[in-house]
Amino acid sequence: MGAKAQQQYATEKNIPYYADSISQKDSYVASQCLLDIYYPRGAKNFATIVWFHGGGITGGSKEIPAALTDKGYAVIGVGYRLSPKVKAPAYIEDAAAAIAWVFKHIAGYGGSTNLIFVSGHSAGGYLGMMAVLNKKYLANYQLDANSVAGLIPFSGQAITHFTIRQERGIKETQPVIDEYAPLFYVRADAPPMLLITGDRELELYGRYEENAYLLRMMKLAGHKRTRLYELDGFDHGGMPTPAFPLLLKEVAAISKEKMPAN
Numbered sequence: 001m002g003a004k005a006q007q008q009y010a011t012e013k014n015i016p017y018y019a020d021s022i023s024q025k026d027s028y029v030a031s032q033c034l035l036d037i038y039y040p041r042g043a044k045n046f047a048t049i050v051w052f053h054g055g056g057i058t059g060g061s062k063e064i065p066a067a068l069t070d071k072g073y074a075v076i077g078v079g080y081r082l083s084p085k086v087k088a089p090a091y092i093e094d095a096a097a098a099i100a101w102v103f104k105h106i107a108g109y110g111g112s113t114n115l116i117f118v119s120g121h122s123a124g125g126y127l128g129m130m131a132v133l134n135k136k137y138l139a140n141y142q143l144d145a146n147s148v149a150g151l152i153p154f155s156g157q158a159i160t161h162f163t164i165r166q167e168r169g170i171k172e173t174q175p176v177i178d179e180y181a182p183l184f185y186v187r188a189d190a191p192p193m194l195l196i197t198g199d200r201e202l203e204l205y206g207r208y209e210e211n212a213y214l215l216r217m218m219k220l221a222g223h224k225r226t227r228l229y230e231l232d233g234f235d236h237g238g239m240p241t242p243a244f245p246l247l248l249k250e251v252a253a254i255s256k257e258k259m260p261a262n
Contacts, residue, residue, distance in 0.1 A: 007072065008041045011064070017078075017101035032081045033094055035101065038064045039074035039109045047115035047149070047255045048074040048106050049247070050099055052124030057083050057091055057163040060123070067244035073251065074111050076102055080127065088164045088180055089137075095127040096137035103143055115255050117150045119247055121240050122204075123163070125156025126182065133185035150254050151193045154243045155203065155236055158183045158210035172205060183214055188222030194250045195228040198239035207236065 013036045016023050023030045040046055049068055053060040062079035069075065080094035103113055118128040128151060131137045135145045160176040170176060177183050195215060200208035211228055218226040229246060231239050 007043065007070075009038060009070065010041045011036060011038045015101075017098045028081060028085060032079050033097065034062065034079045035098055036062055036064055036077045037074060037109065038069060038076075039111065040072055042110070043072070044110050045112040045115070045259060046073055046110060047117060047251050048076060048102060048111045049117045049119055049251060050076045050078060050102055050128070052078050052080070052095060052098075052118075052120030052127045054120070054122030054124050055082075057123045057127075057161060065240070065244065067241070068248070071248055074106065074109065083163050083167060087167050088161075089130075092127060092130045092134075092137060092180075093140075095131040096140065099131055099148070100138060100141035100143055103141075103147070112259065113147070114258055115149050115251075116147070117152060117247075117251050117254070118148055119152040119154065120156070121154040122156065122236065123161065125153025126161050129153050129156050129158070129182035130180070130185075133182050133187070133190060134179075135185075146189055146191055148191045149258060150250060151191050152247050152250055153193075153195060154240055154247075155197045155207050156182070156195070156211070157207070158214040162205070175206075183210075183217060186214070186217040186221040186223070188224075190218070190223055192225035192250075192254060193218065193223070193227075194246065195226065196239070196243045196246055197228070197230055198234040198236050199232050200230060202233075202235035203239075204236040 014034045062077040064075045064077040078098040080091045120128045132145045138145045160181040162172045195211040197208045215228045
């Protein structure tokens with residue numbers, strides 16, 4: 001415990017995750033497409049949690065959740081472009097670009113590319129799922145999405161996101177499953193997936209049921225490692241607090257499995 005208590009952490013802020021050739025041509029990319037990295041200084045082969053903030057794809061800003069700090073992991077808070085300034089798939093492309101940046105750079109900080117986890121709340125959970133389940137987005141960076149160690153969305157939308165439907169003039173209560181729905185990309189070979197939602201009666205729209213359907217379809221597709229937790233008594237905004245320990249437990253379990261102790 002003593003060594004862990006002495007672990008020092010460093011934070012670097014506002015790192016562009018697109019190449020200069022892209023950022024310099026678009027002021028909105030330059031201002032939004034930045035990430036902050038918090039990491040254990042001097043540690044080796046640590047896991048990294050890539051965290052996408054919520055806000056309905058129309059608001060919010062990059063964040064490093066306090067509940068994930070001082071746990072021996074790197075945490076990367078990602079900013080991304082927002083609707084209505086941009087429309088789909090711009091913000092999904094941003095999520096993939098940020099994940100690709102982590103794969104390219106985390107070893108330079110001491111982290112393991114075998115232990116990169118993708119998480120986020122609400123819109124952030126949705127973006128993480130889209131960037132990983134639809135393999136084309138990371139393939140643009142010559143990355144196999146299955147290299148992600150685990151996908152752990154908090155109350156992520158499994159059908160087409162309501163903001164994308166709104167961009168097309170479709171109301172929130174009209175469900176759509178198309179190329180912008182994580183459900184469209186269920187597959188047996190996806191990374192381990194832990195779905196977490198709030199109480200089905202307190203959640204936003206049918207968020208629990210969407211995730212339950214995603215769980216069922218992943219199982220039917222042959223995926224062996226999808227699980228779903230429903231956090232009774234917690235609404236959409238309140239569910240991250242009890243969800244963070246579940247995220248940390250999942251990261252620890254998969255890390256132990258992938259990198260057993262010597």
